[in-house]
């Protein structure tokens with residue numbers, strides 16, 4: 001293990017108190033820089049009454065969550081980056097464009113980035129990695145490549161090459177590892193019979209069944225989560241028992257309706273505060289739903305918090321029979337009902353709102369259906385019927401409003 005990787009491994013195994021102290025100090029540094037050099041952050045910090053010059057830890061919980069739509073609006077109103085950087089554009093190494101469009105600068109700073117996540121996922125020097133994320137404008141391809149290089153791995157930048165081209169590469173070079181989406185990996189293993197050793201997958205929701213199928217055809221499958229705006233956030237280790245949060249940022253699970261942190265175990269929006277000094281993100285709302293899976297030490301020895309994978313997307317609520325129903329509440333109720341997929345459909349019949357949950361449940365399993373109805377009544381405070389369908393997928397929206405007024 002290189003000295004570099006050893007330092008990272010030590011950070012991952014430090015005590016809770018050491019981590020809290022370190023993060024408080026990093027937060028103070030980044031907020032000091034942001035309030036001095038970034039007009040966008042200074043305005044938000046002052047408006048929220050966050051005091052930078054008082055002793056003791058800085059409380060950022062008063063700062064409103066910055067959501068993607070706000071960032072998009074700010075960047076459009078004040079190009080190029082909404083006033084959220086602490087230095088001019090030409091001092092960054094790269095600038096990407098994500099759908100929106102949202103522009104994401106990448107700093108020269110010597111950060112671990114996705115290298116940390118790939119390390120957690122078991123990648124190391126000696127791996128020959130097929131990187132199948134796009135290198136064009138969006139950051140994933142480059143960000144993962146930089147991380148793999150940091151670990152000393154060899155990278156094949158496959159990007160958006162055709163399946164035919166990638167199959168040729170696999171037959172000729174026999175890469176040991178894969179980076180990309182789980183569905184892409186499935187296509188490649190079906191096509192070529194490739195026996196990889198490990199894969200880091202991202203960008204799609206993956207069920208445990210999908211994981212089992214992929215592991216059967218190859219090696220270990222580990223999920224990595226990150227976003228274009230804040231970079232690497234969390235990854236699974238060899239025990240795949242939740243995603244280890246990066247040592248270089250703080251996460252909160254926040255009530256999507258109110259910006260307030262929810263208790264551990266509850267579903268909410270994943271909000272990230274990173275300590276990047278060039279393009280800081282303070283309470284950035286990812287729009288993705290997750291929950292804290294555990295704060296106990298993992299069997300791998302890492303001591304930081306772990307998140308459950310991404311459970312869905314947060315979104316605007318819709319009023320049904322006078323009550324607001326939100327996608328995150330439906331996701332929560334589906335999880336509590338042990339349903340990997342389901343869709344709550346709202347229609348209007350004879351002037352009344354009607355709620356039907358479409359889910360893959362045997363129509364004659366009355367006991368199960370009654371339990372699901374009770375869970376939904378507890379969570380969304382409304383009653384509904386259950387329609388047995390086998391065609392609901394985890395990628396379908398969990399809330400569908402089909403009412404015509």
Ligand SMILES: [Zn+2]
Nearest residue numbers: 237298300302
């Ligand atoms: Zn672990």
